Amino acid sequence: MKKITDLRARQILDSRGNPTIEVDCVLDDTIMGRASVPSGASTGTHEALELRDGNPERFHGKGVRQAVENVNTVIRGRVVGMDATDQFHVDRALLDLDGTANKSRLGANALLGVSLAVCRAAAVGAGIPIYRLLGGVGTRFTPVPMLNVINGGVHASNNLDVQEYMIVPAGFDRFIEALRAASEVYHTLKGMLREQGRPTSVGDEGGFAPDFAGNEEPLQLIVEAIRAAGYVPGRDIFLALDPAASEFFEDGSYVFRNPAEQRMTPAELVDLYEGWLEQYPIVSIEDGLAESDWEGWELMTRRLGERIQLVGDDIFVTSVERLERGIGRKVANAVLIKPNQIGTVSETLDCVKLAVDRGYRTVISHRSGETDDHFIADLAVATSARFIKTGAPCRGERVAKYNRLLRVEETDGVPYWGAAALER
Ligand code: PGA
């Protein structure tokens, strides 16, 4: 037993400069686990509630002092004395204490901060990494990274409707080589943009964010960059998209604004994606349709689900209940896993387990607002997730996760998923 003797929360800043919560969990008065919580911008409607103070005089209403207070008082009172190695019971206590369906009383950010800090403290106390604590002997593979090299949508101030254009270096034997290739492609892309006289400043997730002639141009440019960097598109490096379609779903239509306004039915948008699949080595599309468009998702899965990975983010929000509904309706074939969408480590693991049991793939994910906490890298290894997406190979809060995976590969020799991640 590793007894929790103290819990302390504070407000820190995330990568966008907004407040977020950091929690220290102390065991036996000597060992400490510290964790912090990320924050989304294209947040799904059904996510657990991120508690913000709403006081316009402090941080434009984005303060998290109430969430901090909740940890330091009511949660601390309940959790101190519990066994940190018993994650399930700690998380259960947090859920009971909150008592709401969407964690709106204490805040999912408060709950997740505590849940993560307890998990890290337990790992420190046991002298093992988090991926071993959570994964045990089931830890088999390091994930293939999906690196967001061009940012659009709400993550950038450019004219792209599609939110994320990712490169997927699956055709390598080791993570270290995959990450090297990704970094080289990223810098080649930067050089190409510079030569064209376009800005190379970056969006929220570290990808480049200039204006484009349309939502297809980034695909052409990335394929060119892969070749120019000396790699073969569709063999060494593949592409993935996150259109985050909930953001451009209006009155039952999907509306692109670049280069001109284009209103599409779900079927027409799927036609567009299908056309892109013919021309570019795309292996994964996340949130190709909106969170509320279940019929559209059924159609998209029938049409594209045998060919590529279809990842549900906003539609599933890391919720066992919603993923179950999706499996029942044959919607998507993969689920995005974001711990802060649901609010505790245990519930996150429950969702991963459901996916694995039912043959859905998992993609472990960061948020657009991040910290230097690299818990999700450990989570990916612990669950042998095929993929992780945590931004460009650029910006401290993004590379913190990739660098963590470099260390795991080096010290523990956990093999890289590589091309096998793309198999059925
Ligand atoms: P968010 O975006 O973190 O801003 O919600 C990430 C995603 O849509 O996958």
Ligand code: ZN
């Ligand atoms: Zn998404």
